[in-house]
Amino acid sequence: MSDVFDQAIDRVLSRKNREVYELLQRSGLYDNVATAIRGRKVRVRGKWLTDFASCNYLGLDLRPEVMEAIGPAVREWGTHPSWARMCCSPELYERLEAELAALLGTEDALVLPTISLIGIGLIPALTGKGAAIFADKVVHKVNHDGCRLARDMGATLTSFRHEDLSTLEAGLAAHAGATVRLVVVDGVLSTTGRLPELGRILEIARAHDAIVYVDDAHGFGVLGESPSPEHPYGRKGNGVIRHLGLTYDNVLYVSGLSKAYSSLAAFIGCPRKLKPFLKCNVTSYLVCRGLCPRPRWPRRWPGWSSTPARATRGAAPSTSTRAPSSTPTASGAFPRTTTRRSPSSAPTWGARRTWSAAGSCSSRRAST
Secondary structure, three states, rough: OHHHHHHHHHHHHHHOOOHHHHHHHOOOOOOOOOOEEEEOEEEOOOOEEEEOOOOOOOOOOOHHHHHHHHHHHHHHHHHOOOOOOOOHHHHHHHHHHHHHHHOOOOOOEEEEEOHHHHHHHHHHHHOOOOOEEEOOOOHHHHHHHHHHHHHHOOOOOEEEEOEEEHHHHHHHHHHOOOEEEEEEOOOOOOOOOOOOOOHHHHHHHHOOOOOEEEOOOEEEOOOEEEOOOOOOOOOOOHHHHHOOOOOOEEEEEEEEOOOOOOOOOEEEEOOOHHHHHHHOOHHHOOOEEOOOOOOOOOOOOOOOOOOOOOOOOOOOOOOEOOOOOOOOOOOOOOOOOOOOOOHHHHOOOEEEEEOOOOOOOOOOOOOO
């Protein structure tokens, strides 16, 4: 005899996601548990598998200097600050927000735990009754969820295709009387890796006094400013807006550290005057707890440029590679060191970077 949970499952699966549910039950490709990790390989059900499922684009998670730099912050602040952000935050967060804003070139930034919390909190906070939202059909699902929450609060929700911007232009014109007009797009399309015509989208939005919400989860840390034939992905990894040479006028730039930076945090790059408003109105900021403490990073590690190479899983840097000390100085810079890193402990995906004793590095494409 079925109980209330069986009935709820059957009712929902009759409308959506039944195929995904069945795949989850019978396929070995989903919902796996890794029992060990060795570089870019993971052990699942007793077998070592090469990891092609991760969004860990730059392989920073296993760098000894990254792992060891966490310790001092944890010893100072503990494992987790238990305040709600609206109540109190460790000063580490303010430093992180200031350094993110400096990297992006935005006036300010606001940090939350995840992009998902930003999507379902920021979009409804900005819109609500009388507003009009225009979401790209292929924008990430969490942003669609945020748009639907806003629709339930009285906003109008319309979809468009980024390949055909005439629909967006017509929609913005048709909703000229809306209290707020918000366009929601991905910076780098998560399923294809392609870029929408952001320059044209911003041009249209600005002509209609609309705000553009750019979710650059897959671009930040990889794409950066000043692309060139030598560095086609650009430098600094400061995101798709800077990569395309655009400005942040009318833009809310959203991204996170869980992919290229192998860490847990997300942020909104925003005008300074908007930040107090967001703190008071984004529910996922008001009620969420803070992030685990993280080290104070240097503003940029000298010489780094976001020039991803083809994946070279299994190849390791030479034993002569030097790594900077894991303990920042008072100025936030890494001091000189002669510590050697063993091949087995080094990440192997992406551009190889050779550190000098002075703490700078050069980047070259890894061989295949």
